[in-house]
Amino acid sequence: MTETKPPAGLPPDFDDRREAWYEAVAGVFARVQRRDLADVPRDVWRKLVVTTYDGIEIRPLYTRGDDLPEAPAPGAFPYTRAAVVRPAERAGWGVRESFGTGGAAPARVNAAILDALTNGTTDLRLELRGDLGPGDIGAALAGVYPDLAAITLAAGDRVGEAAEALHAFIDAADPADPEALRVELGAAPLTAGYAGTREPDLAEAVALARAAAERPGRERALLVDAVALSDLGASDAEEVGFALAAGVDYVRALTDAGMTPAAALAQISFRFAAGDDQFPTIAKFRAARTLWARVAEVLGAAEAGRAPMHAVTAPVMFTRRDPWVNMLRGTVAAFAAGVGGADTVEVLPFDHAIAGGQPGVTAGFAARIARNANLLLLEESHLGFVVDPAGGSYYVEELTESLAERAWAAFAEVEAAGGFAAAEELIRSRIDATHAARRADIAHRRFKITAINEFPNLAEAPLPPEARPAEAPIRRYAADFEALRDRSDDHLAATGRRPRITLLPLGPLAKHNARTGFATNLLAAGGIEAVNPGQVTPGEPGFAEAAAAGPVVVLCGADAEYAEHGAAAVAAARAAGAAEVLVAGPPTPFEGAPPGGAPDGHLTLTIDAVAELTRLLDTLGA
Structure with a gap:
């Protein structure tokens, strides 16, 4: 094993301490594997390394040996630690909330806005691409003081009309x-194709930016909506790197129209997805600020490189099944974005992925819970009073640097291909590859999603078909498993019961419980109810009845039980009428089984669960 030499200034016994840790880890592996310590390599700790979709190795331990040069202070170029240091009365990040979705009338939107501002929201985002349109801006914002609440538009290709209406409202106020x-x-013309939205063309967006530059205060016209890239499956580094490329394309267009680099940079803001893997999300915002500042430096306007970095809890991580868990995901994501230095954080309602919201839950309740996730972090946990609380962590600093390196490589690759607009095929191919890798990990349950491919709640109320909106263009992590759950719900509606598979537990509870639990959890992830009759024994009452209960049965027991009675149990199950006999566990105990004693398949931790559960639903007629 090759080790880098630790930096100067470490304790003289640093190497000895590190070696002691290696030996301690090897000792744990030796005990678990029942091996002699001398037979376990000292670099066995590398089995604990996790590699991200960006190829970054996350080690199990970071020490003073991993220390990097200290980053500049918060508020200083390149703004890694923070773009600005706010006074105590404005400490923390902005609490952003979207209004205008769901077909609400302008008066109701206005009531919701005023209530939200009264209860902690600081930044308003108006969704004007549905029933609420640019002409409703004045009514929706009635009573709002525009110099006290930040206002953002999401108007699509009607942004020019919306800008005029907003300016009229502000001037009248x-x-x-x-x-x-x-x-x-x-205005987000460059990312519109990825988001599946209609936006103004780049020329119109540039004209809006030139006009916005003449307005009082800080008005920005152009948005790099990197959330659209995340929605398609981009990794953290891809999201940041491709967003940089889009930002540079905007700068080129603006400077070609006669604006100075500083004025062009002042017209751009970014919107990133905040995921529930907290440390990569923290590092993502730190890296994004650093790299954009470097772009501004190259352009000769380093001070203009402090573009707003907005966060929204990643839509791809939201689930429709057991959506209450989304409250936890959203809170972790908001924490990570805030700690990472996002300028504003928007926590989406926990039932965001369900068309019309969770049945029986009001939109006001869902919005209040989302808002309160931000407020609890800011007002009760007081996170905003600490600037860059993750700064100095060996892990976070190295992760930030590694993420920045890979994001810059992604940016450079797009630039070499002609820039963001010209490199769409390249960008999509990179995102598609990452999405495919993550999708395979989810299907094999290496990427765990609580309540979806782990610990699903099959007893929750079925989700009506009208609550299942079309997925495109968001590739939600849970989509493949939830499609199986939809099939189960439809089967329940048609037949009065869910598709079922009977378990055949062998041996006493202590020996079969682990695998009956595993099989029940796995089957429930596909909407299949596992029927557990308790311990059964071939040739004794109850076994034949259980084996004949359906076309598919699953043997559950310990390996020793399989080795002794497994083949006989398989043969007896077939004789009782089971068309397919599966085993919860590996094939090893059945090696050399006589004809008729070998199972038809095995349910293990390594299978493609989506493929196997799809096959089982087909077999069960669901």
């Missing part, structure tokens, strides 16, 4: 402090 205005028009 006659703000007391025009320089305090914070407005974002949200």
